[in-house]
Amino acid sequence: MDAIEEYVARHGDQHERELAAWVAAPSVSATGEGMAEAADHARDLLVRSGLAPRVVETGGWPLVVGHGTGPAGSPHVVIYGHYDVQPAGPLAEWDSPPFEAVIRDGRMYGRGTGDNKGQHLAQLLAIRALRDCEGGLPCSVTVILDGEEEIGSPHLASTLAGMRKELNADVALYSDGPVNDGYEPTVSLGVRGVVSFEIVVRGAGAVFHSGNWGNVAPNPAWELVWLLGTMRAPDGRVLVEGYDDGVVPLTEAELACLEALPVSADVGLDRFDLATGGVNERLAMPTFSINSLTCLDNDEHRTVIPAVAVARCDMRLACGQRTSTVVDAVQKHVARHLPHAEVRFKAMMEPSRTLPDAPFAKVVLDAVGAAAGRPALFEPAMGGSLPIAGITDGLGLPCYGIQLANVDERNHAPNENFELRRFHAGIVTAARVLQGIGRSE
Ligand SMILES: [Zn+2]
Structure with missing residues (x-):
């Protein structure tokens, strides 16, 4: 000693x-x-x-x-x-x-x-x-x-x-x-940095009976799902244009460090996301996660068209990304694909x-x-x-x-x-x- x-x-x-x-x-x-x-x-x-x-x-x-x-x-x-x-x-x-x-x-x-x-x-x-x-x-x-x-x-x-x-x-x-x-x-x-936000889509002003009003009252849950579908491809690519502007690729030395680092022994995953790359490398790349999807007025299963649908989301930012660029890209994407959706930004870190x-x-x-x-x-x-x-x-x-x-x-x-x-x-x-x-x- x-x-x-x-x-x-x-x-x-x-x-x-x-x-x-x-x-x-x-x-x-x-x-x-x-x-x-x-x-x-x-x-x-x-x-x-x-x-x-x-x-x-x-x-x-x-x-x-x-x-x-x-x-x-x-x-x-x-x-x-x-x-x-x-x-x-x-x-x-x-x-x-x-x-x-x-x-x-x-x-x-x-x-x-x-x-x-x-x-x-x-x-x-x-x-x-x-x-x-x-x-x-x-x-x-x-x-x-x-x-x-x-x-x-x-x-x-x-x-x-x-x-x-x-x-x-x-x-x-x-x-x-x-x-x-x-x-x-x-x-x-x-x-990694982070930008968290929620996307709120409102329907026709109230909850409607899905039989009496189906095909007539717009369904904000469907609209939200379609919107989210335009934001990330099934193969893991994020489709929000400009969100990853400035990303600095990992250097050879960083890739070597990631390679040397064992994959967490106890990840507890039954299956993996489809994004490509080694596990440690993926953990250094940008993400787009849906944290939760809710229709605030329908916790039970009732056959209705909901009044409001909300997706809570976050993006983790790789080196070189900027929170302001990500905010801008998300806002523009939503405005282009579903103009009546509202985006509320929350916690952010570079x-x-x-x-x-x-x-x-x-x-x-x-x-x-x-x-x-x-x-x-x-x-x-x-x-x-x-x-x-x-x-x-x-x-x-x-x-x-x-x-x-x-x-x-x-x-x-x-x-x-x-x-x-x-x-x-x-x-x-x-x-x-x-x-x-x-x-x-
Ligand atoms: Zn803490």
């Missing part, structure tokens, strides 16, 4: 108590529950890691930012995390109260344990461990804790743009989401990509592998979405995701949890990465 591992082992109980206290502080950005107190709590955590704290107003929930200076000339690392959490959801489905951290079978349960309090606390405890064991930081660090990630970080990119000078950094890191379930350890190089040969990529990969005791692999694009384009595109930094949580962390669901052995190991991993970056120049 080296000094950091010994420190983490010795302070294990205390670190768990700090995580429990953080989880017990509700911070639901969607409703505002506990947000003001949580910003104070986050600020205290930064101070306890020796960082100079600052609360940055955004127009929504604030960013809580902390800075620590490393040796002269050392790299400057931005670490992104978020202190807000999802709402608790159905209380009856929780085995213990969501905002009361409870340990069972080596896991801590509670809303925010994995997403994201346990993961950014591991980063903060790594900073504390480095200070206590080595008398200072190996590199300069600015920790940014977002208060709006769970509501799509609507103010993050513009706020970061206004902080360009103080965020004149060399590299960015984040720990969010679960480890890759096909192989670990991995380092994530990017995320995609983000860092290439496998970007600055510090190898250093981060090696450090994560060293902490795990076996080589780490790059994951060129996570299938999901995170608001890190504000860092990669907005600040021009390479950004590396080091997932620390267990695959079954049940983030966003009842009984969210974080395996405590991963929490403790995550502190060591985060410290190794900062040490590696500090040594690299």
Whole structure:
């Protein structure tokens, strides 16, 4: 054991108590529950890691930012995390109260344990461990804790743009989401963007008897189905003209990384979608998913012509796509094919990509592998979405995701949890990465 591992082992109980206290502080950005107190709590955590704290107003929930200076000339690392959490959801489905951290079978349960309090606390405890064991930081660090990630970080990119000078950094890191379930350890190089929307088609103003009015009253469900049929071909090609303008093809190096990454062991699929390409490659490409189809006024089977039909949809965006282009393309397509349909856009995030040969990529990969005791692999694009384009595109930094949580962390669901052995190991991993970056120049 080296000094950091010994420190983490010795302070294990205390670190768990700090995580429990953080989880017990509700911070639901969607409703505002506990947000003001949580910003104070986050600020205290930064101070306890020796960082100079600052609360940055955004127009929504604030960013809580902390800075620590490393040796002269050392790299400057931005670490992104978020202190807000999802709402608790159905209380009856929780085995213990969501905002009361409870340990069972080596896991801590509670809303925010994995997403994201346990993961950014591991980063903060790594900073504390480095200070206590080595008398200072190996590199300069600015920790940014977002208060709006769970509501799509609507103010993050513009706020970061206004902080360009103080965020004149060399590299960015984040720990969010679960480890890759096909192989670990991995380092994530990017995320897909997202545009979610619903298409609403109205009929003739009311629900009509399908015998008395069939062939006379227009059926909005049929119209919606026809419209959707014009948007994606049976072979998986998306037919919305212009929606993928700007897509940057995967490089040889990225394709090699995707090839090396095993396919998730436990995908649980009975059959596959017809889109072409290898599984990992498909997870890096644009998508168009129908999330649900409903006729809001006909939950039972009644022989009627519905009044309203709704399709809830999302598109995941590959690198190079822009949310504004996708919105425009969808609007134009619907206007051309079914002018009386209404499109309502909802959550959006830009995609983000860092290439496998970007600055510090190898250093981060090696450090994560060293902490795990076996080589780490790059994951060129996570299938999901995170608001890190504000860092990669907005600040021009390479950004590396080091997932620390267990695959079954049940983030966003009842009984969210974080395996405590991963929490403790995550502190060591985060410290190794900062040490590696500090040594690299
Ligand atoms: Zn989340």
